[in-house]
Amino acid sequence: MKRQTAILVLEDGTIFKAWSTLPSCTLMGEVVFTTSITGYQEVLTDPSYSGQIVVFTYPEIGNTGINKEDNESLRIQCRAIILRNLCNFPSNWRLEQSLFDFAQKQGVPILYGLDTRQLTQHLRKVGAMNACISSETLTANALLPKLKKTASMQGLDLVQRVTAPQTYKWQDSNLNLNWYRQNSSSEKYSIVLIDYGVKYNILNYLSSYGYDVIVVPAMSTAEEILSYQPSGIMLSNGPGDPFAVTYAVEVIKDLLNTKIPIFGICMGHQILCLALGAQTFKLKFGHRGINHPTGIFQKVEITSQNHGFAVNAASEFTEKVRITHYNLNDYTVAGIAHKTLPVFSVQYHPEASPGPHDADYFFDAFLKVVKSAHENSTD
The missing domain is CATH 3.40.50.880 (Class I glutamine amidotransferase (GATase) domain)
Structure with a gap:
C-alpha cells in the first residue's frame, strides 16, 4: 500500500497533516464524525453520507475487510474517509476484499495517521463544517480561498x-x-x-x-x-x-x-x-x-x-x-x-x-x- 503526504484543511483554518491512499486528489465536503465502533462498511455505503467527509472516532478501521452482503448501496457514498489507523491485514471468514482496495477501486481517498480524537473534539466544539483534503497542494493558504466558495450543507438538495x-x-x-x-x-x-x-x-x-x-x-x-x-x-x-x-x-x-x-x-x-x-x-x-x-x-x-x-x-x-x-x-x-x-x-x-x-x-x-x-x- 503506497502512501502520499496529504493535508486536511478545515473552513476555520485548522490544519491536520496525514497520509493519503490516493497520490493525486483534492476535494471538498462537509466533515462529520461517527462514533460507530462496528459497521464501517454500512456507514461508507449509506447514501445519507453523500457529499460528506466521514471521520471515524474508533481508532482502527478495516479489520474485517469488505463483503458484498453488507453494502447499503451499490458504492461508497461519502466523498472521503478519515481514520486514525487503516488495517493492512484484514481477517474474517466473509472477507472478499480489503477496505483499501474497496476505496481505491472507486477513487475514494482514505486519510489516515492523523489524530482523529483531536479532530472530533474540535468538531464538537466548533461544529461540523466544510473541509478540503489534498495530496496535491500541501499549502493551506492555497486551498482556503476555494474552500470558502464551497456551498454549505444547509440549503443543499442532495x-x-x-x-x-x-x-x-x-x-x-x-x-x-x-x-x-x-x-x-x-x-x-x-x-x-x-x-x-x-x-x-x-x-x-x-x-x-x-x-x-x-x-x-x-x-x-x-x-x-x-x-x-x-x-x-x-x-x-x-x-x-x-x-x-x-x-x-x-x-x-x-x-x-x-x-x-x-x-x-x-x-x-x-x-x-x-x-x-x-x-x-x-x-x-x-x-x-x-x-x-x-x-x-x-x-x-x-x-x-x-x-x-x-x-x-x-x-x-x-x-x-x-x-x-x-x-x-x-x-x-x-x-x-x-x-x-x-x-x-x-x-x-x-x-x-x-x-x-x-x-x-x-x-x-x-x-x-x-x-x-x-x-x-x-x-
Missing part, C-alpha cells in the same frame, strides 16, 4: 444525487440473516417506498415481512405513487437539508389526504414533519453512530442514527401529532405519531445493521397499521 433514476420492484436479496422477521400472514400487501437515498437493509426488512416493495424516485408525483395502489407508503432516509427538498414535502401533503399508512425514517421523518407544518434546523455536529439513546417516560432504546438536521420541537405541528421519542443526549425530536391518521416516523434507523435492534419493532407496528387500514377499507 436527494437527487442518490435517488433511484426510475421505478423498480425490489427483489429479495439478503434475507438469510437471523434478525429479519418473516411475516406469517398469507395476505400480500404492496408498499411503495419513496427513495430519498434508501439503505438496502430497509428494503430487506420490508421484503422479509412479505410485502411487494415498489421503489419510486424522490421526484415522483402523488398520482404516480397512487397508481401502484399501495397498502402503505415508506419514506426513506437520505442526505442533505430536508427543507430544500420542497417537491417531496408537497407530495407528502397530498398523500396525507389519502389516509394510507405512512412510515418515515430519518430524512423521511423530516420530510413528513415538514409536510405536517414543522420546521427543521441544522444540528451543531449531528447525530452519527450506533449508540444513541432515545425514548420517553423512562423507556429507552439504543439506536443507530445518521443525520445533521432535526425537527424543531416548538413547531406548531405538535397540534396534529404527539412526540413519541426524544434523543436523550440533547432532547431533540426523535419520533412522532399523528393523532388521527395512520402515520408515524422516527429520526433514527430501526433497520440498523449491524445493530442495535432495539427499535426494529417499528416494522411490526407498520404491518399492524397496514393490515388494519386494509381491513377497514374493505369493510
Whole structure:
C-alpha cells in the first residue's frame, strides 16, 4: 500500500497533516464524525453520507475487510474517509476484499495517521463544517480561498444525487440473516417506498415481512405513487437539508389526504414533519453512530442514527401529532405519531445493521397499521 503526504484543511483554518491512499486528489465536503465502533462498511455505503467527509472516532478501521452482503448501496457514498489507523491485514471468514482496495477501486481517498480524537473534539466544539483534503497542494493558504466558495450543507438538495433514476420492484436479496422477521400472514400487501437515498437493509426488512416493495424516485408525483395502489407508503432516509427538498414535502401533503399508512425514517421523518407544518434546523455536529439513546417516560432504546438536521420541537405541528421519542443526549425530536391518521416516523434507523435492534419493532407496528387500514377499507 503506497502512501502520499496529504493535508486536511478545515473552513476555520485548522490544519491536520496525514497520509493519503490516493497520490493525486483534492476535494471538498462537509466533515462529520461517527462514533460507530462496528459497521464501517454500512456507514461508507449509506447514501445519507453523500457529499460528506466521514471521520471515524474508533481508532482502527478495516479489520474485517469488505463483503458484498453488507453494502447499503451499490458504492461508497461519502466523498472521503478519515481514520486514525487503516488495517493492512484484514481477517474474517466473509472477507472478499480489503477496505483499501474497496476505496481505491472507486477513487475514494482514505486519510489516515492523523489524530482523529483531536479532530472530533474540535468538531464538537466548533461544529461540523466544510473541509478540503489534498495530496496535491500541501499549502493551506492555497486551498482556503476555494474552500470558502464551497456551498454549505444547509440549503443543499442532495436527494437527487442518490435517488433511484426510475421505478423498480425490489427483489429479495439478503434475507438469510437471523434478525429479519418473516411475516406469517398469507395476505400480500404492496408498499411503495419513496427513495430519498434508501439503505438496502430497509428494503430487506420490508421484503422479509412479505410485502411487494415498489421503489419510486424522490421526484415522483402523488398520482404516480397512487397508481401502484399501495397498502402503505415508506419514506426513506437520505442526505442533505430536508427543507430544500420542497417537491417531496408537497407530495407528502397530498398523500396525507389519502389516509394510507405512512412510515418515515430519518430524512423521511423530516420530510413528513415538514409536510405536517414543522420546521427543521441544522444540528451543531449531528447525530452519527450506533449508540444513541432515545425514548420517553423512562423507556429507552439504543439506536443507530445518521443525520445533521432535526425537527424543531416548538413547531406548531405538535397540534396534529404527539412526540413519541426524544434523543436523550440533547432532547431533540426523535419520533412522532399523528393523532388521527395512520402515520408515524422516527429520526433514527430501526433497520440498523449491524445493530442495535432495539427499535426494529417499528416494522411490526407498520404491518399492524397496514393490515388494519386494509381491513377497514374493505369493510
